[in-house]
Structure formats: C-alpha cells, structure tokens
Amino acid sequence: MKKIIRINMSKDVPEVVEEAMGRYEGLGGRGLTSGIVSSEVEPLCHPLGEENKFVIAPGLLGGTASAMSGRLSVGCKSPLTGGIKESNAGGQPGQALARLGIGAVVIEGKPRGGDLYKIEVSKSGVRVVKDNSLKMLTNYELIERLRKDYGDKIAVMSVGPAGEMRLSGASVACTDMELRPTRHCGRGGVGAVMGSKGVKAIIIDESETKALEPRDPEGFRDANRRFVLGLQRHPVTGQGLPAYGTNVLTNIINEVGAYPTYNFREGQFAGARRISGEVEAEIEKERGGNPTHGCHRGCVIRCSGIYHDKDGHYLTKQPEYETVWAFGGNCGIDDLDKIAMMDFLCDDIGLDTIEMGVAIGVLMEAGLIKWGDADSAISLLKEIRVGNPMGRIIGNGAEYTGRAFGVDKVPVVKGQGLPAYDPRAVQGIGVTYATSPMGADHTAGYSIATNVLKSGGFVDPLKPEGQIELSRSLQIATAFIDSTGMCLFVAMAMMDQPETYQALLDLINSFYGWNMKESDVVEYGKRILKMERDFNIRAGFTSKKDRLPMFFYKDPLPPHNKVFMVKDEDLDKVFDW
Amino acid sequence: MRIKVKLFGGLKLPFKHQENVGEYWITLEKDYTIENLINLLSLSGKPLIIVVNGFICNDLQKKLEDGDFVSLFPPIAGG
Ligand code: SF4
Numbered sequence: 001m002k003k004i005i006r007i008n009m010s011k012d013v014p015e016v017v018e019e020a021m022g023r024y025e026g027l028g029g030r031g032l033t034s035g036i037v038s039s040e041v042e043p044l045c046h047p048l049g050e051e052n053k054f055v056i057a058p059g060l061l062g063g064t065a066s067a068m069s070g071r072l073s074v075g076c077k078s079p080l081t082g083g084i085k086e087s088n089a090g091g092q093p094g095q096a097l098a099r100l101g102i103g104a105v106v107i108e109g110k111p112r113g114g115d116l117y118k119i120e121v122s123k124s125g126v127r128v129v130k131d132n133s134l135k136m137l138t139n140y141e142l143i144e145r146l147r148k149d150y151g152d153k154i155a156v157m158s159v160g161p162a163g164e165m166r167l168s169g170a171s172v173a174c175t176d177m178e179l180r181p182t183r184h185c186g187r188g189g190v191g192a193v194m195g196s197k198g199v200k201a202i203i204i205d206e207s208e209t210k211a212l213e214p215r216d217p218e219g220f221r222d223a224n225r226r227f228v229l230g231l232q233r234h235p236v237t238g239q240g241l242p243a244y245g246t247n248v249l250t251n252i253i254n255e256v257g258a259y260p261t262y263n264f265r266e267g268q269f270a271g272a273r274r275i276s277g278e279v280e281a282e283i284e285k286e287r288g289g290n291p292t293h294g295c296h297r298g299c300v301i302r303c304s305g306i307y308h309d310k311d312g313h314y315l316t317k318q319p320e321y322e323t324v325w326a327f328g329g330n331c332g333i334d335d336l337d338k339i340a341m342m343d344f345l346c347d348d349i350g351l352d353t354i355e356m357g358v359a360i361g362v363l364m365e366a367g368l369i370k371w372g373d374a375d376s377a378i379s380l381l382k383e384i385r386v387g388n389p390m391g392r393i394i395g396n397g398a399e400y401t402g403r404a405f406g407v408d409k410v411p412v413v414k415g416q417g418l419p420a421y422d423p424r425a426v427q428g429i430g431v432t433y434a435t436s437p438m439g440a441d442h443t444a445g446y447s448i449a450t451n452v453l454k455s456g457g458f459v460d461p462l463k464p465e466g467q468i469e470l471s472r473s474l475q476i477a478t479a480f481i482d483s484t485g486m487c488l489f490v491a492m493a494m495m496d497q498p499e500t501y502q503a504l505l506d507l508i509n510s511f512y513g514w515n516m517k518e519s520d521v522v523e524y525g526k527r528i529l530k531m532e533r534d535f536n537i538r539a540g541f542t543s544k545k546d547r548l549p550m551f552f553y554k555d556p557l558p559p560h561n562k563v564f565m566v567k568d569e570d571l572d573k574v575f576d577w
Numbered sequence: 578m579r580i581k582v583k584l585f586g587g588l589k590l591p592f593k594h595q596e597n598v599g600e601y602w603i604t605l606e607k608d609y610t611i612e613n614l615i616n617l618l619s620l621s622g623k624p625l626i627i628v629v630n631g632f633i634c635n636d637l638q639k640k641l642e643d644g645d646f647v648s649l650f651p652p653i654a655g656g
Contacts, residue, residue, distance in 0.1 A: 235625075235652035243587060246655030251585040255648040257631045273599075277655075278585065303655070321655045446656050453654050454626060458635060492654045559631055 002103035005126050007119065009197050010050055010109030014117065014128040021103050026512075028060035030086040031483035031528045032104050033075025037084055038531040040106075043538035047079035047189070048166050048196040050110035056097070056157070056202070057105075059485015063098025065211040066224050066507050067231070069485040070095040070296035072174065078188035080168040080355070080397055081414040081439040083536040087190045088482060090295035090304075091174030091183035092155035092206065097121065098485070099209035111198040116164070122205035134200045136161050138348040138385065139173045139181035146203060152179050153207035159200060160350025161385050163191030167395035168415075169355040170195060173347065176295050182317040183295050186352035187441060188416060189397070212511075219510035223503050227490075228300055230500030234493035236455070241303040241489060242292045246321035247277030249420075249448075254329070256452055256461065257559045258425035261329045262371055263361035264411045264418070267425050267557045271334025275324050280336060281305070288312050301489055307340045316344035319353075322442070325420035326357020331364055332371035338378065345381040351395065356381065358398040358417030366405040414439035414545055423548060423564050424557040426451045426461040430564050431471035435546045435574045437532035443488055445474035449495065456495035464565040472574050476525035483528065484508065526577060533575060543572050578643035579604050582618065586651045589621040605641065612637040614647065624649035 004024065008015040021027075027035050033055040045051035054076050061069035072094030078085035097105070100121065111117070116135050120127045134142060139160045146156060155175055162170035170191030173181035185191075214220035231237040240248060250272050253259045257267035273279065281291035287308040294302040295317075305318030319340050327333055327342045346353045360377050363369060369376040383391030393404045398417040402410035411418040416439030423430025428447025436444035447470050451461035459466040481488055486504065494501040505516055516524075536545075552564040584590070584599045605614070611627060611634060627634045628648040629641075641647070 236654040240586065240651065240653040241655070244653070248586055248653045249655040251648075252626060252628070252650050252653060255583070255585075255628045255631065256633060276585075278587065278599075443656060448656065449654065452626070452633065453652075455654065458633075461633070488656065489654070 002101055004103055005105045007105065007107045007126070007128060008109045009107060009111050009117070009199070014111070016126045016128060024103070027483065028062065028103070029057055029071065029073040029483040029485050030075070030088065030479060031524065032057040033073045033086050034084060034528055034532050036104065036106060037075045037077065038535040041077055043077070043535055044540070045077060047077045047082070047193060052077050052193055052196070054107040054193045054197055055104055057103065058094040058098035060483060060508060061511065062094050062485040063212045064214065064511055066220070067228050067298050067300045068487050068490055070298055071485050071487055072097070073482060074172055074185045074190050076190060076193040077539070078190070079166070079192045080189040081416050083414060083439070083539055083541055084437055084532045085188035085190060086438065086482065087185035087187045089174045089183045089185045090299070090487060091176050092296055093157050093174045093202070093204055094485060095296060095298065096155040096204040096206045096209060099212060100204070105202070107194070107197045107199060110196060115198060116200050117198050118200055119202045121202060123208050131200070136164060139350055140348050142201060143175065143179060143181050146201065147179060150203060153205065154179070155204045155206050156181070157202040159191045159195045160348060161387065162350045162395050163195035164200070165387055165392065165395065166192040166195050167384070167392060168192055168400065169352050169359065169395050169397045171350050171352050173350055176317065177297055180317070182347055184347065184352070186354065188438065191350050214511040215513035216510040220507060223506035223510055227500060227503035227507060230497050230503055231300055231490065231493050234497060234500070236492045237301045237489060241301050244277035244281050245291065245303045245305055245318050247280050247319070247324050249321045250276040250324060251278070252452060253421060256425065258422045258452070258461070259325070259329050260418070260420060260422045262332055263330060263365045263409060264422060267422050267559060269329035272329060274334045275328045275336050275339060277321070280318065280324070283336060284308070284318065291318065293318070299487065301487065303489060310337065315340050316347060319343040322420050323353040323357070326354050327360070327377065330357050330361045331377060333374045333377065335374055338374035341378055342381060345378065349381065349385045351384065354419055355397045355417045356394065358411060359394045359401040362398050362401045362407050362410055363394065363405065365409055366407045368405065409551055411549060412440060413548060416440045421448055422557055423552055424562045425560055427464050427564065427566055428459060428461065428467040428470045430548055430552065431467045431566055431571065431574065432475065434548050434571050435471065436475060437529065437536050444478055445471045446478070446488070447471055447474060449492065455492055462560060462562055464567070467566055468570050468574055472577065475529060475574070476522055479525040479528040480521050483524065529575065546571050578607065578641070580614065580641055581646045582614070583646065583648040584620070585648065586653050587622065588624060588649055588651055591619050591621070609641045610638050611641065611647070614641060615649070620649070622651045625652045626650040
C-alpha cells in the first residue's frame with residue numbers, strides 16, 4: 001500500500017502526517033501531482049504563497065524492478081506561467097521514494113520566519129530538521145556537505161540559490177547515480193515554490209530499500225523482459241540515443257531549417273555541426289568522459305553522458321540537446337566547452353537551462369550583449385548566483401527579462417520560454433507549444449517525432465494540415481507516460497512497435513493486478529489533461545493564452561520563409577475530443 | 578551533375594575520405610535517383626531520414642538535380 005506524506009511548514013514545528021492514497025489511488029507521477037494540485041490548490045493563489053502546494057510523486061512503476069521507471073514528477077502552481085505545472089526528471093530520488101512505499105510527498109503552508117529546513121526520509125520515517133547552515137549553498141556545495149553528514153547511500157532533491165531567492169527560472173535538482181545534482185525538474189520555476197516552503201533539500205536514505213513486489217511476479221518479469229528487448233531492438237532507443245544522446249538532433253533540426261537561431265530570427269545556424277551530438281560524443285571519448293551513461297539505475301537506453309573539460313576533469317553531465325541549443329544556436333554560440341560551463345552553472349545555481357538560454361537570447365536581442373558572446377553569458381549566469389538585480393532579472397526568465405529591457409520579440413507561451421524547434425518550420429510543435437497546459441513545452445506533445453523523425457508515420461512539418469490531430473494524440477499519450485515513471489524516450493520504440501506498447505501495459509497490469517487496455521490509456525491521459533486545463537481556467541486562463549507570440553504569425557522564418565499557419569479556431573479544438 | 582552529400586549520426590563512407598568532415602561533393606550521371614545515390618555510397622548504415630535542400634524527402638525515386646544538397650541520417654531521436 002502506498003501512502004501520501006503531508007508536511008505542513010506553517011506550524012512552528014513543521015508537522016508530518018501520513019495518510020492513505022484515498023481518492024488518489026491509481027494515480028502516479030504527473031497524474032498524481034496534477035490530481036492533487038488541481039483539487040487542493042486555490043487556483044487564484046500566489047504561487048509563492050502558503051496556499052500553493054509542492055507535490056512530489058514517483059510514477060506508477062516507480063520503485064519496481066522494471067527498466068526505465070525512475071522518473072519523478074513535481075507539481076504546483078507555477079510562478080512562471082501562473083498555471084498548473086508538472087516538471088519531471090530522472091535521477092535516483094524517484095526510485096528511492098517509491099521503494100519506501102511513498103506515493104507522494106505534499107509540502108504545504110509556509111514557514112513564518114526565514115529559517116531553512118531539510119527533510120530526511122528513511123525507512124524509519126520522515127523528519128523535518130532546521131538547518132540554516134545550508135543557506136545559499138549551491139547544489140554541488142550542498143551535496144558535498146550532505147555526503148559528509150549522511151554518506152553516499154542517499155538520493156537528494158534540492159534547490160540552489162535560485163530556488164532560495166524564489167526566482168521563476170529556478171529548478172529542483174535530483175542527484176544521479178554518482179550522487180551529483182545533474183538531473184533537474186527544470187521548467188516552470190518549480191524550484192522557487194520549493195524554496196518558498198523553506199525547504200532546501202530532501203534527503204532520501206537508499207541504503208535499506210528494495211524493489212516493490214508485483215501482484216503477479218511471473219507476469220511482471222516476463223513483461224519487463226519483452227519491454228527491454230523492444231527498447232534494445234529499436235534503432236533509436238537501442239543505438240541512436242545511447243551513442244550520441246539527444247544532441248544528435250542538432251544537425252537534423254538545422255538541416256530542415258527548424259533550428260531557432262539568434263532568438264528565433266533564422267532557422268539555420270552556421271555553427272551547428274561544431275556543437276552537434278556527434279562532435280560532443282567525440283570530445284567526451286577523447287577526454288575520458290563517457291558518451292553513454294544512464295541518469296538513474298535501471299535505464300537501459302542511457303542517452304546521457306559525462307563531459308570533461310580540456311584537462312580531463314569532470315565539468316558537467318553531457319549537456320543535452322535543448323541546453324546546447326538554448327546557449328548555442330539561440331545565442332549564436334558555437335563553443336561546446338563554454339556551453340558545458342553554462343550547463344554546469346545552471347545545475348549548480350539551480351536553474352532551468354532552456355529558460356536561461358532564452359532569457360539571454362532576449363538580452364542579446366536588446367543589444368545588451370553581442371550575439372555569440374559566450375563569456376558575457378557566463379558572467380550573467382554567475383550574477384544570478386550572487387543575486388544582484390541583473391542576475392535576478394534573468395533568473396526570472398525570458399518574459400521578465402524582455403519586460404525589463406523593453407524587448408518586443410520574446411518567444412514565450414504562457415510566460416514560458418520556447419524550446420529548440422521553431423514552430424514556423426515544424427507546425428505540429430507550434431500546436432503543442434500553444435495549447436499545452438504547461439506553457440511552451442516540447443515534451444508535452446513531441447510532434448518532432450512524426451513531423452521530422454518519421455516515428456509513428458509522417459506529417460509534413462511545413463503545412464498546417466494534420467497538426468491538431470497529431471499534437472492532440474501525443475499530448476494524451478504523454479500525459480499517461482509521464483504518470484508511469486517511464487522516461488518519455490520509451491515512446492520512440494512504442495510508437496513503432498505495438499508489442500513494446502503492450503509490454504508496458506503488461507508491466508502495469510501485472511504489477512497492480514489491473515486490466516488496462518489501449519483505450520484506457522487514452523482515457524487516463526485525457527483525464528489528466530482535463531484536470532490541468534480545468535485548473536488553468538479557474539486560474540483565469542482563456543483561449544487567448546493558447547496562442548503563439550504574434551511574430552510567429554507575421555515574420556517568415558528563413559530558409560523556408562514560412563509563418564505559423566494553424567488557425568486559432570483549430571487550436572481551440574485540440575481538447576475537443 | 579554535382580551533388581553535395583552530408584552525412585550525420587555516425588553514417589560514414591566505406592573508405593576514409595581526405596576531407597573527413599562528413600560533407601562531400603559527388604559528380605553523378607544524369608537521371609540519378611535518391612535510391613541510386615544511396616546504393617552508390619554503400620554507407621556504414623541505412624539512412625532513414627533524407628533531407629533534400631532542407632525538405633524531408635519520402636520518395637526514394639525522386640530524381641536528383643545539379644547542385645542539390647542531400648543530407649542523410651540514420652534513425653535518430655531526442656528531445
Ligand atoms: S534515456 Fe536518458 S533521460 Fe531517459 S532515463 Fe535514460 S538517461 Fe535518463
């Protein structure tokens with residue numbers, strides 16, 4: 001039986017209560033965070049106020065022996081978008097929490113003074129401990145401290161200085177297999193909400209936990225075997241992602257003219273090859289890093305890696321595609337070492353790399369620093385750590401930065417910076433950016449798979465036809481996968497191999513004793529999207545929020561010279577099912 | 578006619594090329610199709626995604642034209 005742990009930070013001594021899953025039974029990951037936020041959080045509350053809740057939930061298969069099941073979701077009302085937010089990450093905490101039988105941790109209220117707390121979670125229970133000595137430590141500094149105090153059989157979720165300052169670009173860090181704070185729930189300022197609760201770190205004791213027992217162990221083992229085989233057999237999950245990581249996308253997105261360059265002015269970047277996944281993997285091999293590495297135990301795809309500096313010392317985990325783009329082509333920077341340094345700084349200070357890259361692009365648009373000026377970009381990130389006014393402006397994201405410097409070309413939807421695909425050259429992703437309850441988020445309905453990568457068929461990226469249906473079905477499927485604890489990349493194999501899809505259903509069914517079918521998956525996904533949309537409507541969102549910024553409809557993007565052509569009335573039909 | 582071929586995602590020509598940057602100008606007879614070109618290259622892997630002058634091409638029988646840019650990718654993904 002899983003349980004929900006509620007921690008009330010408003011009490012003089014924070015109060016911990018355990019309760020049954022109750023009405024949330026059957027939900028996990030995003031389904032659970034969005035379920036709790038949509039039914040318990042007042043939609044009109046201030047995201048940093050005591051009425052907001054910070055919810056952490058491993059997925060349905062978290063804590064089991066199944067491959068790929070360690071992703072964890074955090075949810076809250078977002079300070080960046082003003083709507084509901086779910087942000088997920090890999091790393092060890094998801095498995096660790098789930099193995100302790102925890103379905104969700106809900107942090108509520110807000111401490112009155114300025115004290116900082118850490119939360120210890122172990123087999124013997126949950127303890128909230130005041131520890132002001134952790135104030136303003138960066139994530140890497142914090143982990144070194146915790147390693148000394150607790151040993152290395154722990155998994156940690158934490159906020160850096162950005163979260164403590166409650167900046168809207170702040171992330172929540174999750175430690176990886178090497179106990180480094182490299183995997184981030186990045187989007188939507190979730191770190192600011194954790195920081196607003198006065199919580200610096202959640203330290204989970206992994207030492208005495210073991211995998212959860214399925215209802216039907218035999219069936220579960222068999223399903224897991226088929227699932228892993230399917231992932232290994234598929235060329236993308238079996239070869240492409242392990243060899244080059246997600247940054248293998250740089251070249252293809254650039255070749256099809258959809259690589260947002262110089263703050264979405266152009267669709268191709270002359271320096272793309274130099275920062276591509278192919279080059280990155282070579283550098284990692286040459287310098288003794290590692291191009292094929294998993295972000296958590298149980299990952300068989302291993303899209304991540306380890307990036308060393310010129311002297312062969314650890315610099316950061318392998319910067320992934322979105323990060324390389326945000327600080328790379330988006331800012332006109334073609335130096336992977338500098339980009340890797342920015343990746344490290346974001347992990348250390350606790351920031352979303354996409355939001356920071358887009359914010360710096362906006363600053364370049366304003367003419368404050370020059371396109372391609374990597375050293376100034378690095379200095380700006382360091383200013384966030386110090387917390388001076390300039391740093392705080394950027395740390396609050398692209399929209400805030402645009403307002404501070406009077407820029408009218410700001411690529412955001414619902415206040416959240418656009419990721420690494422231009423919606424004028426891949427119209428399907430524009431539908432997802434515009435309509436996802438999360439704000440501009442590529443993962444919410446990854447049309448690139450079908451618009452460009454030929455997974456699950458092909459829909460012409462340059463035409464408006466077929467994009468609504470594509471984005472709709474992907475958004476529904478993604479809401480489900482984000483609830484299972486599975487890494488979204490399993491979808492690449494599932495879209496092409498029905499038997500791998502079935503294996504995932506069999507994993508869930510044999511674990512819970514359910515009888516879930518494909519049609520139930522669709523209902524599950526729709527139910528989550530409906531809860532999220534409903535929250536946003538109650539928070540004051542109208543269909544006008546489901547639009548791209550005006551310039552995407554007006555300024556043609558070279559080389560294809562297209563604008564975004566999906567009609568508003570069609571965007572409004574995405575959730576009419 | 579001359580065609581520029583760009584190789585990505587680990588696709589390689591069977592021999593070491595002097596300008597080993599993954600971009601090659603190739604001279605072909607008239608009436609070459611994409612499929613003919615791919616067969617001629619005998620690459621290290623099978624290309625799945627074919628981009629001609631920035632457009633995704635799903636027709637292996639498409640005739641190439643002088644000055645075309647052809648980019649070839651194996652199955653890849655990310656996000
Ligand atoms: S495929 Fe990549 S992101 Fe997904 S779990 Fe593995 S290492 Fe993490």
